[in-house]
Amino acid sequence: MLFDENFGTFELEYSMITLESSPVPLVTKNIKDFKAYIETKKSVTTVQKTNSLVSKFNHFLLENNVKQDMLTLPPPELDVLIGSYILSLEKDNGEPYEPDTLTSYHRAIDRHLPDNDDPSNIVQDVEFRTSRKVLEAIRKELKQTVL
Known part of the structure; x- marks a missing residue:
């Protein structure tokens, strides 16, 4: 969970990628994506x-x-x-x-x-x-x- 004063509490969508056989979460959404999503709603x-x-x-x-x-x-x-x-x-x-x-x-x-x-x-x-x-x-x- 993250908090942003403009958007409140939200969860980020993660993708898993493998680097040298160890999974590392990669954030696939940014604030622009959230703003665009909010506009559609x-x-x-x-x-x-x-x-x-x-x-x-x-x-x-x-x-x-x-x-x-x-x-x-x-x-x-x-x-x-x-x-x-x-x-x-x-x-x-x-x-x-x-x-x-x-x-x-x-x-x-x-x-x-x-x-x-x-x-x-x-x-x-x-x-x-x-x-x-x-x-x-x-x-x-x-x-x-x-x-």
């Missing part, structure tokens, strides 16, 4: 939804003159931008989204980061506390007024 609809919602966040960044890719933004700056984005979200007709829809936007950004080798976790890292508090507050407000 992801839900197609979740991947599509994540890409769509992240595209909307990227559009928000451009509208707000943020020219840097979200993957290169420092966590405190990204945290503020995510909070601002969550506050700005509304349907095309101007009505507010359901609370769970706002959470899905937040979670899409959270999925996008590790999928692109960014170690940030906006759901758990303290650097993203503000955007989580914004999401929590707007969800509470919407539950009181909309539902």
Whole structure:
């Protein structure tokens, strides 16, 4: 068993080769192989939804003159931008989204980061506390007024 912070605990597949009559295990899988395998197991609809919602966040960044890719933004700056984005979200007709829809936007950004080798976790890292508090507050407000 091996442990990798991005993949957790996993077992490696071994092949046996013989060198001077002594079997030596040879690792036949590498991290790229694991990443490729994981990609094949992801839900197609979740991947599509994540890409769509992240595209909307990227559009928000451009509208707000943020020219840097979200993957290169420092966590405190990204945290503020995510909070601002969550506050700005509304349907095309101007009505507010359901609370769970706002959470899905937040979670899409959270999925996008590790999928692109960014170690940030906006759901758990303290650097993203503000955007989580914004999401929590707007969800509470919407539950009181909309539902």
